[in-house]
Amino acid sequence: MRFDGARVVVTGSSRNTGLGIARRFAAEGARVAINGTDPAHVDAAVASVPGAVPAVADLGTACGVRTLFDIVDRELGGVDVLVNNAAHLGLGPTFVDVDDELLEAVMAVNVLGYYRCAQAAARRMIDQSTRGAIVNVSSNTAERPVRGRTAYCASKGAIDALTRAMALDLAPHGIRVNTVAPGYILTERWATLDPEVAARRRANAPLGEPASADDVAAAVLYFASLDAANVTGARLVVDGGVSVQLVPLGAEG
Numbered sequence: 001m002r003f004d005g006a007r008v009v010v011t012g013s014s015r016n017t018g019l020g021i022a023r024r025f026a027a028e029g030a031r032v033a034i035n036g037t038d039p040a041h042v043d044a045a046v047a048s049v050p051g052a053v054p055a056v057a058d059l060g061t062a063c064g065v066r067t068l069f070d071i072v073d074r075e076l077g078g079v080d081v082l083v084n085n086a087a088h089l090g091l092g093p094t095f096v097d098v099d100d101e102l103l104e105a106v107m108a109v110n111v112l113g114y115y116r117c118a119q120a121a122a123r124r125m126i127d128q129s130t131r132g133a134i135v136n137v138s139s140n141t142a143e144r145p146v147r148g149r150t151a152y153c154a155s156k157g158a159i160d161a162l163t164r165a166m167a168l169d170l171a172p173h174g175i176r177v178n179t180v181a182p183g184y185i186l187t188e189r190w191a192t193l194d195p196e197v198a199a200r201r202r203a204n205a206p207l208g209e210p211a212s213a214d215d216v217a218a219a220v221l222y223f224a225s226l227d228a229a230n231v232t233g234a235r236l237v238v239d240g241g242v243s244v245q246l247v248p249l250g251a252e253g
Contacts, residue, residue, distance in 0.1 A: 020213025183239025
């Protein structure tokens with residue numbers, strides 16, 4: 001197994017895509033820290049992932065990041081792979097009506113949280129002499145924005161830039177840093193979508209379907225594995241072809 005005995009931290013992993021990523025690592029032999037802010041969700045996720053440990057922490061604060069890695073040190077004894085997946089979705093008003101509270105909340109999780117978690121993990125990897133891997137989960141909206149999500153899109157663009165800069169600084173330590181950029185992902189939110197909206201989203205994807213959690217996990221595990229031993233600062237888009245088209249099917253003019 002590719003990750004036999006590896007110590008893996010997946011942020012935002014108590015539900016949806018993050019949980020799918022955690023399950024894939026565990027299936028390949030890793031010990032995984034499951035992170036989330038709701039203890040009930042974290043406990044339920046841990047029960048479904050063999051060998052996983054709970055790590056309840058709010059990564060929108062510096063204190064929360066310290067709490068996470070205190071748990072990681074105690075329960076896993078270190079970290080070999082970090083997957084930055086936790087996200088604030090930034091749902092709300094359009095640009096001119098976004099207030100400071102929403103903007104700061106999005107940036108606190110999606111940018112500062114990623115930065116702080118990566119810094120904490122990298123310091124441990126260096127101390128351990130581990131040639132580790134950090135995978136940041138970004139979004140295709142970093143380059144192809146959607147309406148009404150300016151704070152979110154800006155945060156994802158920052159993640160992409162942060163990945164490239166981290167890759168340079170950490171390369172001398174043998175630590176690789178890469179980004180996976182999904183588009184539409186099948187999550188529990190899809191159950192609440194209007195059927196017409198869901199159909200339109202599928203039509204927007206040239207391959208006809210949104211990504212599953214397993215699709216995203218496969219890309220994350222590739223970057224974390226020795227299959228990508230000479231890959232750093234890279235960005236892999238997993239969006240069914242959404243971002244390669246000029247306009248979606250049926251909208252040509």
